[in-house]
Amino acid sequence: MSGTSLTEVAKAGGVSLATASRVLNPHNEHPVSDEVRARVLAAAASLNYSVNALARGLKVKRTRVFAAIVHDFRDPFFNTVARGVTNAAEAAGYLTVVCDSSRDPDKERRYVQLAQEQRVAGVLFVGGGLTSRSYREAMRQQIATLQSYGAHAIALEPRGSRMPAEIPDNRGGARRATDHLVELGHERIAFIDGPEQVLTSRERRRGYQDGLEAAGIALDERLVASGGFTEEGGRAALVRLLDAGVPFTAIFASNDAMAIGCMVELRARGLAIPHDMSLVGFDDIQTVRWFDPPLTTVRVPMEEIGAAGVARLLALLDADGGEPPGGRLVNVHPTELVVRASTAPPGRGKARS
Amino acid sequence: MSGTSLTEVAKAGGVSLATASRVLNPHNEHPVSDEVRARVLAAAASLNYSVNALARGLKVKRTRVFAAIVHDFRDPFFNTVARGVTNAAEAAGYLTVVCDSSRDPDKERRYVQLAQEQRVAGVLFVGGGLTSRSYREAMRQQIATLQSYGAHAIALEPRGSRMPAEIPDNRGGARRATDHLVELGHERIAFIDGPEQVLTSRERRRGYQDGLEAAGIALDERLVASGGFTEEGGRAALVRLLDAGVPFTAIFASNDAMAIGCMVELRARGLAIPHDMSLVGFDDIQTVRWFDPPLTTVRVPMEEIGAAGVARLLALLDADGGEPPGGRLVNVHPTELVVRASTAPPGRGKARS
DNA sequence: CTGTTAGCGCATTCAT
DNA sequence: ATGAATGCGCTAACAG
Numbered sequence: 001m002s003g004t005s006l007t008e009v010a011k012a013g014g015v016s017l018a019t020a021s022r023v024l025n026p027h028n029e030h031p032v033s034d035e036v037r038a039r040v041l042a043a044a045a046s047l048n049y050s051v052n053a054l055a056r057g058l059k060v061k062r063t064r065v066f067a068a069i070v071h072d073f074r075d076p077f078f079n080t081v082a083r084g085v086t087n088a089a090e091a092a093g094y095l096t097v098v099c100d101s102s103r104d105p106d107k108e109r110r111y112v113q114l115a116q117e118q119r120v121a122g123v124l125f126v127g128g129g130l131t132s133r134s135y136r137e138a139m140r141q142q143i144a145t146l147q148s149y150g151a152h153a154i155a156l157e158p159r160g161s162r163m164p165a166e167i168p169d170n171r172g173g174a175r176r177a178t179d180h181l182v183e184l185g186h187e188r189i190a191f192i193d194g195p196e197q198v199l200t201s202r203e204r205r206r207g208y209q210d211g212l213e214a215a216g217i218a219l220d221e222r223l224v225a226s227g228g229f230t231e232e233g234g235r236a237a238l239v240r241l242l243d244a245g246v247p248f249t250a251i252f253a254s255n256d257a258m259a260i261g262c263m264v265e266l267r268a269r270g271l272a273i274p275h276d277m278s279l280v281g282f283d284d285i286q287t288v289r290w291f292d293p294p295l296t297t298v299r300v301p302m303e304e305i306g307a308a309g310v311a312r313l314l315a316l317l318d319a320d321g322g323e324p325p326g327g328r329l330v331n332v333h334p335t336e337l338v339v340r341a342s343t344a345p346p347g348r349g350k351a352r353s
Numbered sequence: 354m355s356g357t358s359l360t361e362v363a364k365a366g367g368v369s370l371a372t373a374s375r376v377l378n379p380h381n382e383h384p385v386s387d388e389v390r391a392r393v394l395a396a397a398a399s400l401n402y403s404v405n406a407l408a409r410g411l412k413v414k415r416t417r418v419f420a421a422i423v424h425d426f427r428d429p430f431f432n433t434v435a436r437g438v439t440n441a442a443e444a445a446g447y448l449t450v451v452c453d454s455s456r457d458p459d460k461e462r463r464y465v466q467l468a469q470e471q472r473v474a475g476v477l478f479v480g481g482g483l484t485s486r487s488y489r490e491a492m493r494q495q496i497a498t499l500q501s502y503g504a505h506a507i508a509l510e511p512r513g514s515r516m517p518a519e520i521p522d523n524r525g526g527a528r529r530a531t532d533h534l535v536e537l538g539h540e541r542i543a544f545i546d547g548p549e550q551v552l553t554s555r556e557r558r559r560g561y562q563d564g565l566e567a568a569g570i571a572l573d574e575r576l577v578a579s580g581g582f583t584e585e586g587g588r589a590a591l592v593r594l595l596d597a598g599v600p601f602t603a604i605f606a607s608n609d610a611m612a613i614g615c616m617v618e619l620r621a622r623g624l625a626i627p628h629d630m631s632l633v634g635f636d637d638i639q640t641v642r643w644f645d646p647p648l649t650t651v652r653v654p655m656e657e658i659g660a661a662g663v664a665r666l667l668a669l670l671d672a673d674g675g676e677p678p679g680g681r682l683v684n685v686h687p688t689e690l691v692v693r694a695s696t697a698p699p700g701r702g703k704a705r706s
Numbered sequence: 707c708t709g710t711t712a713g714c715g716c717a718t719t720c721a722t
Numbered sequence: 723a724t725g726a727a728t729g730c731g732c733t734a735a736c737a738g
Contacts, residue, residue: 002414002502002503002730003501003502003503004501005730005731005732006731006732007731007732015708015709016708016709016710017709017710017731017732017733018708018709018710018711018733018734019707019708019709021731021732021733021734022708022733025732025733028733028734030707030708030734031707032707032708033707033708036707036708048498048501050466050469050470050498050502051470051731051732052411052470052472052730052731052732053470053471053472054407054408054410054411054416054471054472054730054731054732055407055411055714055730055731055732055733056731056732056733057407057714057732058405058407058408058411058713058714058715058716058730058731058732059713059714059731059732059733059734060714060732060733060734061355061714063407065450065471067448073432073433073435073436073439074429074432074433074436074639076427079426079427079432080426080427082426082451083426083427083453086426086451086452086453087453087455090452090460090463090464090467093467095420095450095452095464095467095468095471096450096451096452097418097448097449097450097451098435098439098449098450098451099439099443099448099449100436100439100440102440107443110443111443111448113403114443114446114448115448116403117403117404117405117406118406118407118418118448119405119406119407145401145403148356148357148401149355149356149403150355150356231639231643260640260643261643263643264643267645286427286584287613287640290584290613290614290616290617290644291643291644292620292645355714358714358715358716359715359716359717360715360716368724368725369724369725369726370715370716370717370725370726371717371718371724371725371726371727372723372724372725374715374716374717374718375717375723375724378716378717380717381717381718383718383723383724384723385723385724386723386724389723389724404715404716405714405715405716407714407715407716408714408715408716408717408730409715409716409717410716410730411714411715411716411729411730411731411732412715412716412717412718412729412730413716413717413718413730414730
């Protein structure tokens with residue numbers, strides 16, 4: 001019921017506890033004779049010995065576990081980043097606790113709390129933070145506590161805290177997407193915004209504004225609606241826009257999930273993409289290439305960002321006790337416009353008339 | 354750097370270590386005066402105290418962590434089940450380590466190993482096991498070791514081991530999907546199989562055979578191709594089937610990912626769904642309802658299965674030391690055919706001619 | 707190269 | 723109702 005302990009392995013191998021530890025602990029440099037080593041290994045194998053990471057962690061004050069807190073497990077954006085994290089972590093011998101906060105700040109807080117109790121070596125926040133003062137203050141406080149326990153925090157989307165971050169170039173990507181539409185000749189471009197209070201939304205909206213401004217097009221607030229980064233929300237936002245009667249020939253949805261919602265609604269109304277309406281998304285989640293038409297979108301290097309976050313964490317961990325590794329606090333990963341078939345010059349579609 | 358310990362809280366609160374433990378440990382029943390309790394709580398709060406779950410776990414020989422091992426993080430089937438698991442676990446105060454094995458048995462083994470070292474309370478296997486003797490033997494061995502350390506293992510897809518399981522009715526669902534096609538008048542129904550060595554594939558294939566048999570249709574092996582449960586694989590399998598020239602009017606893909614691959618290929622060949630070809634999937638992952646046409650598929654209660662797995666684990670944990678809770682070893686969760694627009698009676702489509 | 711020892715932070719007897 | 727003492731399994735000095 002309670003498994004085998006090192007003491008038992010030592011006894012079975014006819015050596016002391018210390019010696020057994022030395023051969024079974026991969027990070028131990030202490031020399032051990034080949035013969036003794038073999039004996040201990042054999043004893044461990046025959047007893048199905050498995051180190052107790054709790055005891056080890058208690059002793060060395062450091063575990064090999066990370067926590068990744070994501071907004072929504074089912075969103076391909078998040079689970080792809082999470083996969084980048086878990087793969088990179090596993091390669092370094094770390095396990096990753098993945099937590100789905102359901103975009104609930106309180107649940108997020110509870111998860112950080114639990115992770116802290118487990119004395120994780122680091123927590124990665126995957127998903128933008130909220131803009132509110134109170135949220136940022138609470139987060140700052142929480143991270144300070146985390147650090148007092150020796151853990152590091154990393155952001156993989158803007159968080160507005162002073163923590164190290166590996167984030168996509170949201171603003172630049174949104175700018176390029178807008179430019180693309182402008183270059184095709186669109187002048188009335190609707191924008192489907194993410195949740196208002198989320199920093200990621202804000203950055204992408206900014207990029208949209210940049211693009212409009214550069215083209216000398218005035219921002220028309222009636223062409224902007226929030227879709228909460230979900231398919232249903234995106235669809236609902238488009239319904240509002242279309243029903244409002246203000247004409248537009250293209251839609252820039254600030255994430256792919258909402259773009260999918262738009263596709264569904266356009267199809268339901270018999271509006272052809274891109275003939276009647278051009279559509280651009282953001283993220284380049286895997287599924288959008290299977291849709292008809294394949295979606296033009298902005299590629300975010302999701303797995304790469306996840307892996308970079310882990311590398312960052314590992315570097316921080318190694319540097320502990322020395323000075324922090326050089327380099328910027330925030331690394332911005334370039335995003336890239338992927339033109340597929342959902343965009344074209346404005347036609348004389350129904351939406352225009 | 355090393356955080357606050359209970360000892361410090363006790364000192365700050367002017368009480369003994371034992372007393373501090375009694376008020377801070379939620380599972381402790383020991384009476385403590387309100388005044389002392391308040392003092393300790395205040396001290397803990399002002400010091401930002403957070404229990405060390407490692408020390409606690411070492412002492413009580415039990416952690417509040419589960420491990421969920423999934424085949425592929427990015428597949429909506431798996432991440433949806435995983436979300437059911439993490440949510441249910443969090444509600445019970447447990448954290449879940451989610452591991453993506455990339456369908457690699459060796460990686461799966463390493464993850465179980467790591468989880469065991471962390472002394473997780475339970476391991477949930479999400480995704481079918483392999484049929485091979487060696488795999489099943491190794492798995493049996495591994496589970497035995499896990500249990501010797503007090504952990505429980507649960508399967509959320511057929512595993513062919515004697516472990517408790519909460520699995521979908523794969524065979525029945527596949528049977529119903531086949532019946533549906535037969536009832537529409539199809540007689541030549543192609544089947545896109547999952548990976549051959551995976552038990553889930555085998556169950557679904559069996560259901561397909563059941564349906565054919567009930568309808569008096571002989572199984573034609575030339576109408577079966579394996580697609581490995583991925584979009585690309587499904588598409589490639591369909592290419593082979595189509596190019597082989599053996600006519601058929603409907604396709605039953607044994608998971609939605611492969612059905613999506615089929616849709617893409619049919620579209621590329623100008624074959625209309627369902628006019629030229631009917632198509633059925635399996636799982637009812639969220640995206641398939643957004644496709645054009647929305648896919649007819651077999652719904653698997655994914656989150657429910659995840660939650661059931663956690664409930665099962667919790668019951669096993671509570672019962673430890675007593676007799677195991679009554680009930681079947683394997684609980685089968687009903688699946689349900691969801692008819693959407695990708696199926697219709699056979700037309701005179703090109704595939705037939 | 708091997709062995710002895712101390713103590714990580716906590717829950718839990720056993721006293722009081 | 724509170725406190726003192728013990729040990730979970732392990733690593734890392736320190737001795738030899």
